Each structure stands twice: as structure tokens, then as C-alpha cells.
Amino acid sequence: xxxxxxxxxxxxxxxxxxxxxxxxxxxxxxxxxxxxxxxxxxxxxxxxxxxxxxxxxxxxxxxxxxxxxxxxxxxxxxxxxxxxxxxxxxxxxxxxxxxxxxxxxxxxxxxxxxxxxxxxxxxxxxxxxxxxxxxxxxxxxxxxxxxxxxxxxxxxxxxxxxxxxxxxxxxxxxxxxxxxxxxxxxxxxxxxxxxxxxxxxxxxxxxxxxxxxxxxxxxxxxxxxxxxxxxxxxxxxxxxxxx
Ligand SMILES: [Zn+2]
Ligand SMILES: [Zn+2]
Numbered sequence: 001x002x003x004x005x006x007x008x009x010x011x012x013x014x015x016x017x018x019x020x021x022x023x024x025x026x027x028x029x030x031x032x033x034x035x036x037x038x039x040x041x042x043x044x045x046x047x048x049x050x051x052x053x054x055x056x057x058x059x060x061x062x063x064x065x066x067x068x069x070x071x072x073x074x075x076x077x078x079x080x081x082x083x084x085x086x087x088x089x090x091x092x093x094x095x096x097x098x099x100x101x102x103x104x105x106x107x108x109x110x111x112x113x114x115x116x117x118x119x120x121x122x123x124x125x126x127x128x129x130x131x132x133x134x135x136x137x138x139x140x141x142x143x144x145x146x147x148x149x150x151x152x153x154x155x156x157x158x159x160x161x162x163x164x165x166x167x168x169x170x171x172x173x174x175x176x177x178x179x180x181x182x183x184x185x186x187x188x189x190x191x192x193x194x195x196x197x198x199x200x201x202x203x204x205x206x207x208x209x210x211x212x213x214x215x216x217x218x219x220x221x222x223x224x225x226x227x228x229x230x231x232x233x234x235x236x237x238x239x240x241x242x243x
Contacts, residue, residue, distance in 0.1 A: 027102045027111075028095055035110055036099070044099075045091040047242065049122065056217070057086040057242065082221040084234045085127065088214055088242035089118045096241045100212050104150040112150075116157035119210060119238055123164075127236045132204040133158055133166035136211040136223055137194070140172065151210055158210070169203065170194045170223055194226040205233045214239040 026037035053061025056068035066072065068081045090096045103111040135151035143149050155166035173193050196203070209223050214237070224235040 045093045045096055047088055055081050057088050082224045083237045086237040087122045088239045089122055090241055092241040092243045100241055112153045113157050116154045116161060120158055120162045123238050127208055131206040131208050133164050134169045134207050134209050136219055137170050137172050169196055169200050171197050191222055194223050196230050203230055203232050207232050208236045208238055211239045214242045
């Protein structure tokens, strides 16, 4: 038995042992055998694409959107909506927040695959042609604390299940803590917080950026700004949750 085989056997043994000691239970209702059981999966607070704004993805914004009209954008110092389209899987509720938190902060990395499936389901087919998936990079301190880059892991799973290639095109620059700032301050603070990784030599014409939670949109806007400045024609956004 070579070292690779031994490592994979040990890993399997570790997983079986963990399953005996701490059996998999639904992270929402505690039912055994599933990370998210079929009932809970069915009743997540999904955003209905057909009722959502086709520009920014706001729930029920299909006819009249009060989140991306010119007056609202002007208050944020924006002339037009910075993304060419945006969609989110679900509203941020205590349940959906729990899923995101369990995944990125409680080390339940197995959630990456079901979350990638949820994202794959909502990405608009028309966006996919020649598009590259690009995860919003975690701040280095957050990545160190968690031990993984949570959106890059989902991007890799998304690539595996959907044939959409992913590339981590962006890296963070300074990027302070966004949580204490209002929308305009966030945008100003974020504007220069991403840069194209130095090792990236050619950029695709079309990028779909993915992130966990859309709050004010500033993170996605800043990433789109950086990508478009560098020559990307179209930038779409897809997030798990939306405030
Ligand atoms: Zn459940
Ligand atoms: Zn809108």
C-alpha cells in the first residue's frame, strides 16, 4: 500500500469514526442522515426568480424595483447599477443565516456541495456562455481563522457539477471590516479593496462573481468595478443569501 492509498484509507476511517461518534443530522431540524433534510431544503426562504428584479435580483422587484432605480443609486453615488445582473438563492432569515454560518464559521465544509447546487440552479442560463465563475476572495485574516476560503471551495464544487470553469481572479487589498459602515461608506471603502491577481494574464469577457451574503451590494459592486476596469465586458453576480 503506497502513501496515497494509506492516506485515503485513514481518511475513510476517520470519516466513519466521526459518523459513529457524531452522526450527520440536519443542521436546521436535527433529523438524522442529512446535512439539510429534504423537508428543510424544500422550505428554505427561496427568492422567486420570476418575481424578482431582473437587474438587481431584489425579491418582488420584477415590475417596480425600489432597490436599483436611479434615485436610490444616486444616493449611493452610482450612475447605473454596477452589475449586468444579479440573483440570490434565498432571503437572509435565521434559517438561511444558520446555513451560511454553519458552513463558513462552524467548519461544516460538507455544505459546500449542496450550496454549489443551489447556486448552479439560479445562475441565469443566458449568462453562462463563455463565462468564468469568480469567487469573492475571503480577507486573509478570515481565511486564516477559518482555514479555508469558503467561496473558492464552493466555486470549485460549482465547476465540478456545472461545467462552468472557475478562476479566482481577484485578491483583496486592504478591505476593512464592512459591518460597521453605511452603504455609501461601504462602497467608498470597498472601491479599491480588490485587485486582479498578478498571475492572471488574460481575463475572460464575461465573469459571474459569487458570494455568500448580499447586504448592500458594495462587495459585488467593488469586485465588478475592478474586473471592468481591467477589461471584462460583463459581470454578473450570484449570492446565496440576500438581505
Ligand atoms: Zn431538516
Ligand atoms: Zn432592482
